Amino acid sequence: RKEVEQDPGPFNVPEGATVAFNCTYSNSASQSFFWYRQDCRKEPKLLMSVYSSGNEDGRFTAQLNRASQYISLLIRDSKLSDSATYLCVVIPGNTPLVFGKGTRLSVIA
Amino acid sequence: GAVVSQHPSWVICKSGTSVKIECRSLDFQATTMFWYRQFPKQSLMLMATSNEGSKATYEQGVEKDKFLINHASLTLSTLTVTSAHPEDSSFYICSARVPQGIYEQYFGPGTRLTVT
Numbered sequence: 001r002k003e004v005e006q007d008p009g010p011f012n013v014p015e016g017a018t019v020a021f022n023c024t025y026s027n028s029a030s031q032s033f034f035w036y037r038q039d040c041r042k043e044p045k046l047l048m049s050v051y052s053s054g055n056e057d058g059r060f061t062a063q064l065n066r067a068s069q070y071i072s073l074l075i076r077d078s079k080l081s082d083s084a085t086y087l088c089v090v091i092p093g094n095t096p097l098v099f100g101k102g103t104r105l106s107v108i109a
Numbered sequence: 110g111a112v113v114s115q116h117p118s119w120v121i122c123k124s125g126t127s128v129k130i131e132c133r134s135l136d137f138q139a140t141t142m143f144w145y146r147q148f149p150k151q152s153l154m155l156m157a158t159s160n161e162g163s164k165a166t167y168e169q170g171v172e173k174d175k176f177l178i179n180h181a182s183l184t185l186s187t188l189t190v191t192s193a194h195p196e197d198s199s200f201y202i203c204s205a206r207v208p209q210g211i212y213e214q215y216f217g218p219g220t221r222l223t224v225t
Binding site for chain 2: 041049099100
């Protein structure tokens with residue numbers, strides 16, 4: 001099983017839609033979890049950290065399920081500017097980030 | 110979030126030459142920085158972990174004599190691609206880890222290397 005797995009997509013959704021991505025991880029000792037966003041030909045940018053209690057930032061909600069070893073990202077009221085690749089990132093310990101391959105989202109007018 | 114700069118943002122060089130890329134953490138001290146490479150439509154691949162004051166740790170399959178890493182200070186790490194070949198053409202991205210809390214990492218804007 002790969003360390004971090006994501007559905008590569010693409011997810012093509014209309015503006016205003018709600019879309020959710022899941023990501024599973026294999027190392028049960030993982031401590032920290034993040035969602036990054038990467039635009040074409042750009043560097044990844046931290047979107048949000050994922051806390052055990054879940055967290056929300058505007059239209060974005062992240063959840064962590066340790067028992068099932070997955071994290072999720074929910075985007076409400078999708079905007080055209082949300083089109084990007086969303087990377088699930090896990091830190092197994094005090095080690096480098098482990099990236100998923102990313103899920104591509106296209107928001108269509 | 111924290112700011113990481115990278116220079117140059119793009120470079121074109123001839124086969125056989127060496128290219129140095131700088132990565133700086135601008136508003137925090139980073140004892141650990143990371144170097145990644147990304148080919149078109151591929152995911153980020155970790156090349157090496159750069160530790161201030163000690164030797165870098167290279168991932169399997171990455172030639173340490175070809176990709177020289179120097180982490181000379183708490184805010185600067187450099188990657189030198191020696192004797193570059195066309196297959197080294199890629200997008201090189203550094204990141205720096207915030208040294209406390211939940212170890213968030215911030216990325217530099219990347220360097221697009223083209224070897225002709």
